[in-house]
Amino acid sequence: MIKIKKRWEIPESEVTPEPLYRRRREFMQAAGTIGGALLLNPWAAAQASLAIGDYQEKVISIDEEITEEEDATSYNNFYEFGTDKEDPKRNSKRFKTDDWQIVVSGECDKPGTYGLEDLMKPFSIEERIYRLRCVEAWSMVIPWLGVPLASVLKSLQPTSKARYVGFKTLHDPVRMPGQQRSVLNWPYREGLTIAEAMHPLTILSVGMYGKTMPNQNGAPIRLVVPWKYGFKSIKSIVGIEFSETQPRTSWNIAAPREYGFYSNVNPEVNHPRWSQKRERRIGEIFKRDTLMFNGYAEEVAELYDDLDLTVNF
Amino acid sequence: MWLKSVWAKPLLHLLCLLPFTGLLWAAFNGGLGANPVEKLTHETGAWTLRLLLLTLSLSPLRQWTGQAAWIRFRRITGLYTFFYLSCHFLIWFVADHSLDPGAMIEDIVERPYITLGFSAFLLMIPLAATSNQFMIRKLGRKWKSLHQLVYLIILLAVLHFIWLVKADYLEPGIYAIIAVILLAHRVGPIKRIGIKSAPVVR
Numbered sequence: 125m126i127k128i129k130k131r132w133e134i135p136e137s138e139v140t141p142e143p144l145y146r147r148r149r150e151f152m153q154a155a156g157t158i159g160g161a162l163l164l165n166p167w168a169a170a171q172a173s174l175a176i177g178d179y180q181e182k183v184i185s186i187d188e189e190i191t192e193e194e195d196a197t198s199y200n201n202f203y204e205f206g207t208d209k210e211d212p213k214r215n216s217k218r219f220k221t222d223d224w225q226i227v228v229s230g231e232c233d234k235p236g237t238y239g240l241e242d243l244m245k246p247f248s249i250e251e252r253i254y255r256l257r258c259v260e261a262w263s264m265v266i267p268w269l270g271v272p273l274a275s276v277l278k279s280l281q282p283t284s285k286a287r288y289v290g291f292k293t294l295h296d297p298v299r300m301p302g303q304q305r306s307v308l309n310w311p312y313r314e315g316l317t318i319a320e321a322m323h324p325l326t327i328l329s330v331g332m333y334g335k336t337m338p339n340q341n342g343a344p345i346r347l348v349v350p351w352k353y354g355f356k357s358i359k360s361i362v363g364i365e366f367s368e369t370q371p372r373t374s375w376n377i378a379a380p381r382e383y384g385f386y387s388n389v390n391p392e393v394n395h396p397r398w399s400q401k402r403e404r405r406i407g408e409i410f411k412r413d414t415l416m417f418n419g420y421a422e423e424v425a426e427l428y429d430d431l432d433l434t435v436n437f
Numbered sequence: 438m439w440l441k442s443v444w445a446k447p448l449l450h451l452l453c454l455l456p457f458t459g460l461l462w463a464a465f466n467g468g469l470g471a472n473p474v475e476k477l478t479h480e481t482g483a484w485t486l487r488l489l490l491l492t493l494s495l496s497p498l499r500q501w502t503g504q505a506a507w508i509r510f511r512r513i514t515g516l517y518t519f520f521y522l523s524c525h526f527l528i529w530f531v532a533d534h535s536l537d538p539g540a541m542i543e544d545i546v547e548r549p550y551i552t553l554g555f556s557a558f559l560l561m562i563p564l565a566a567t568s569n570q571f572m573i574r575k576l577g578r579k580w581k582s583l584h585q586l587v588y589l590i591i592l593l594a595v596l597h598f599i600w601l602v603k604a605d606y607l608e609p610g611i612y613a614i615i616a617v618i619l620l621a622h623r624v625g626p627i628k629r630i631g632i633k634s635a636p637v638v639r
């Protein structure tokens with residue numbers, strides 16, 4: 125069982141009402157709608173796509189400088205829109221996410237096709253300021269907006285056979301031109317153990333920097349698992365499948381010796397392309413030491429007590 | 438003929454310096470994006486490879502066009518190759534490893550693509566050092582065999598690129614094909630296509 129550590133439990137009273145109120149007003153101006161009561165209206169009055177309403181600020185946060193929004197939205201790995209870091213921003217400009225649907229399948233009591241809003245609306249949105257560590261040895265600090273994955277998964281009522289959760293990205297080479305070349309085995313697939321998926325740090329994110337998720341960062345909905353290398357945090361999700369057996373994952377299929385199923389940030393496990401001991405924080409020149417589990421060891425290490433992490437990398 | 442013009446060499450110098458000045462300019466104007474170090478590493482690496490391929494295509498060009506003058510440019514393009522390679526190497530040593538020799542050696546030993554790139558760099562030092570008239574005369578016949586190391590260098594360089602790519606092999610593939618054509622020209626029957634002229638080293 126996962127224990128929620130004290131330091132996450134930020135009482136609502138600690139969330140200063142003033143900035144929250146300000147945020148809400150900003151949003152209402154932007155969306156041109158009239159919102160409900162404080163924190164009771166996390167989702168903006170539905171227009172074409174998902175819009176962010178009220179959210180609880182800094183529910184989980186770290187004391188590190190947040191990466192420039194411009195950098196976080198212009199330097200991305202999202203091969204569906206091209207393999208260069210600048211490609212996703214350039215090639216996703218016209219990507220439409222209206223009427224987004226997610227197919228839920230496998231070992232759960234509520235399989236089916238869900239509209240994104242129907243799936244997410246019961247839950248309030250939290251801001252989570254997390255480190256993001258790419259396997260390419262660079263890192264950022266990003267203020268995500270999202271919902272604990274556990275909340276969403278529980279609402280789908282997984283059965284006792286659900287030991288893993290698999291995710292799938294949209295496969296549509298017209299809308300995602302990067303998929304016209306078989307650089308990876310499309311659609312992009314990722315997966316977590318049920319314990320990882322249910323861990324309170326794991327979120328389904330629908331926005332960042334106080335705004336709706338930009339296309340290049342995985343609109344309209346993506347996973348964020350802060351203690352794993354970035355490629356585990358799958359973008360533009362259209363499928364969630366509960367399973368008894370470990371799902372295949374895209375980078376693992378592409379290069380099994382380099383990218384394991386777990387892919388936890390681990391400075392001790394060597395990678396043939398990049399030393400994982402150190403990383404370059406975007407905005408800095410020199411590298412800094414990489415932290416075990418990306419600095420979240422206290423929270424997640426117990427998930428791997430019985431696992432040899434050099435074998436299960 | 439413009440190839441033999443007195444302006445040809447100064448123009449070539451300018452062209453070879455263009456990417457460098459472009460990068461310098463971008464560096465001081467925030468034009469290198471979110472990860473300037475990576476951008477500089479990639480750009481200097483790519484220009485090293487392009488100039489190396491250009492250097493290797495001068496002798497085939499001489500044979501295909503019958504213009505011996507192409508060879509006059511070999512020393513210039515060769516030295517600029519070494520210049521961009523030195524920048525490429527220094528960025529890695531300074532920004533990636535903070536000038537720490539231990540970390541540098543570990544990277545060379547543990548990462549095959551660095552092993553290959555670093556070998557190419559080491560092999561290129563004697564070539565750059567012996568590219569002047571004095572050494573050419575002093576080494577005589579040996580000079581030529583020494584400089585045939587460049588064939589090994591291009592192989593190492595292309596493998597370095599292929600090995601460091603994660604999944605998209607298009608770009609290194611294109612360079613690899615060009616390199617193979619240029620190398621095949623030295624050994625295969627392609628060599629006999631076109632007009633031959635006496636080798637000139639200047």
Ligand code: HEM
Nearest residue numbers: 478479482483485486522526529554555557558594598601
């Ligand atoms: C003839 C020698 C070399 C050539 C032609 C060369 C060429 C290249 C090229 C074309 C790239 C990729 C550029 C891109 O992705 O657009 C590259 C990347 C790189 N090279 Fe080299 N290189 C050489 C030697 C070296 C040496 C000596 C080192 C360091 C010891 C080095 C370290 C690197 C690193 C760290 C990268 C970036 C890898 C990454 O982004 O993951 N290279 N090089």
